[in-house]
Amino acid sequence: MxxxxxxxxxxxxxxxxxxxxxxxxxxxxxxxxxxxxxxxxxxxxxxxxxxxxxxxxxxxxxxxxxxxxxxxxxxxxxxxxxxxxSRPVRKVFLPMPGLLEMAGDILYHSRRLFYIMSWPKKIAMLDLETGEKSIWSGVAKKYLQGLALSDRWLITRTAKSTMVAWDVRTLEPVAKALFPAVPGKFTIAKDKVVIVHCYPLFHVSVWDLRSNHVHTFGSFSHLYLWHADADEDVLVAFEINWVTDPYPPRVQQTKWTLTGELLYRKQFRFPVGSRRMEWSSLRPHHDELVRTYGHKSVTQFYSEKDPNLTLHIIYDHSVGNLSLRWIDCVRPINQLTIWGRGGYFGPHIAFRWAHQLRGVAIYNAVTGTTTVHPYQLDSREVNTRKTLGAKLAPPRRPIKDVEFTFSAIRCFGDSEVWGLVTKDGLQLWFFNPEFVPDIPGGEPFLAMEESG
Known part of the structure; x- marks a missing residue:
């Protein structure tokens, strides 16, 4: 036996x-x-x-x-x-005191990190592949906001509704456009920028960076997901009515050319399965509304009534399929917890800084689960420790809106690199075994004892 x-x-x-x-x-x-x-x-x-x-x-x-x-x-x-x-191949700490306070916007794409400095007004870039650091001053007189980034373009706003496109390789301005309304959400499809204006009604502008021409079209009431394909010259838009048509929600799908010609319109009920909830409590996350990965575009919603629930909605353009996945969390994660920006490792896995839980929340749409990993301080993150508390203990009560001024940590990254910006500098986590560069000034991660 x-x-x-x-x-x-x-x-x-x-x-x-x-x-x-x-x-x-x-x-x-x-x-x-x-x-x-x-x-x-x-x-x-x-x-x-x-x-x-x-x-x-x-x-x-x-x-x-x-x-x-x-x-x-x-x-x-x-x-x-x-x-x-959450086990990277390598962790590096880059001392950059004051970056969190100075950087108004932090954008990352294709191994390049751009941080838009609010004062003095300048754009700084760190190329993780080459280690090159560059700073461009005098790029705006009164206002500068980073909006979107791709492997080729950096989109900024320099006035209330004036946008500038920069070539990320030279940081030379290549196009400039004035919009009739304040731009809302953005996606970049090769040489086209899709801008969704949210007020008073949703409408779409497509900015062709080559010709510097803008096409504005549509009038949408609940536009929360879209997919742009520059090769096919199409935009597929989804209006999801969570409020007035509660269960199952009604979806209106429209398909347009990128110059604004309506190709078709259809309606259907969202295939949400047998699970029921109060749909009117759903809200989009506060960071970028839509992310695109090849032929897939994805967005997420949280529930104001159920802090343990997140919805992951994905559109697969190659097969024309819209699907929903439920992501549960055993610990409550509410609107204020995820106020700071996060990012996506890919079309199915997202991450956000969970301030109220003093950690990073990873949303896995494949397994339908959310995992919160406690933040581990580097020994040089002294100011960050003072902000979060010496033992990173979560608050005993929910944070009220009036108490929440800014996130102590901001996240960015993609499937290769995950970055966390704090008051003391920058933590870089490298996950791709084939991309573990030596960053000038970067020091091996040294964990602070009391942070685990």
Whole structure:
């Protein structure tokens, strides 16, 4: 009997059957199985199993990479596991005292970090790939706000409704436009900027940066999700009426050319499943309203009545499908908790600074769960410790709106790099095993003892 208790039935099964069994596991489960024993490590690192999980890992990372070699496939899976478990390949602290107070807006894309300084008015850039730091002064006289960033363009606002597009490689202004209303939310699709104006009604402007021409069209009542495809020259918009048409919500989908020609309009009931809630309590998050990853665009909503609930809505343009996923959290996360900006690791995993819980909340739409990871201070983050409390203890009561002035920590990043800006500097977490650069002035992370 003692011998039978150590019998490893998995090692005796045919590989074809093992592959069918592991179909029920997620990527984190695969990583855990590799650590059980040498026999299991050999099984769960075979080319057949690794390649089987590769498309799933790439999808969660928001990547469209194809023809990946087996050695690279293992790297992608390790990369994803690090994100889901908040274990980066490397952590670096970059001392930059006063950055949180000086930087009005912090934007990150394609390994470039831009911080828009409110006073003195200037734009600063840190290229994580080369380590190059650049500062441009005199870019505005009275007002400067960072709005959107892509691998090619930086969009800023220099007056109430005047926008300027900059080439991120030279930081030279290439286009300037004056809008009849204050711009609201933004997405960039190659050389087109989609601007959603929120007042008095939703309407859309598409700014062509090559021709510097603006097309304004539409009149929407509840525009919360859209997808722009510059190659197809189309914009797909979704009006979701949570309030007056409670269950299931009615959706109006319209498709336009990027010059404003209406191609079609249709209505349908949102496929929300059997779960019921008070739909009128839903609100979009305060940070960027829509993020696009290839042919997918995503947004999130929180519930004012249920602080344990977040809704993840995604549109897949390749198949024309709109879907919803429920994300639960065992600890309440409310509007004030996530006031500061966050970001997305990919189309299915988001993160935000949870001020009230003194940690980072990671929303996983695939598993339908939210995990709060307590913030770990670097030993040099002395001022941040004073702001958060020596032991990072969460407040005993909810924070009132009048008490909430600004977030002590701001987050940014993507699937490769996660950054946290504090009063003392910048924490950089590198998740991609193939991208772990040496940042000039960056120092190895040294944990403060009382922060765990």
């Amino acid at each position: 003692a011998g039978r208790s150590n019998y490893d039935i998995l090692s005796s099964l045919p590989l074809e059957l093992v592959v069918q069994i592991v179909e029920y596991l997620d990527v984190t489960g695969i990583i855990r199985c590799q650590k059980v024993s040498k026999q299991w490590a050999a099984i769960f690192t075979t080319d057949t199993i690794i390649k089987r999980f590769l498309p799933r890992a790439l999808e969660l990372l928001g990547l469209d990479t194809t023809n990946v070699a087996t050695a690279d496939a293992k790297s992608y899976i390790r990369w994803l596991d690090g994100i889901q478990s």
